[in-house]
Amino acid sequence: MKTPSDYQQSIYDVVSLIPKGRVTSYGAIAQFLSLGSARIVGWALNRLSGNNPRQIPAHRVVNAKGVLTGWRAFGSPNTMASLLQSEGVVVEGNRVVDFASTFWHPEELVEE
């Protein structure tokens, strides 16, 4: 099968596995998949923007600081934050409150 890019598919898979009310970072996914660069994750999600047939909860993916960097790809500057807050994630402006507790590790699901 023609995989556009294996890692990209893996990224979507991992992102889809993010539990509701939790968030993860690009670096976490990149490291989990051994991509070697958080940019690959951001790039993959960016490609997703405007059309996510898999309902990829990209809004659950933030940068290492818990800041909603990709909020612009959702069409509205408030969409991403609204989605997160709707899931129980407290967002202040473009930043996740109590990011450490809200953070979710890909391996956590595997361990669980």
Add this chain to the structure above:
DNA sequence: CAGCTGACGCATA
């Protein structure tokens, strides 16, 4: 083919 950009991350000043 060469150069630039990008939803990042980290180090340094």
Add this chain to the structure above:
DNA sequence: GTATGCGCCAGCT
């Protein structure tokens, strides 16, 4: 806390 530079990989012009 803010600003700048470097690295990293893939895609687009």
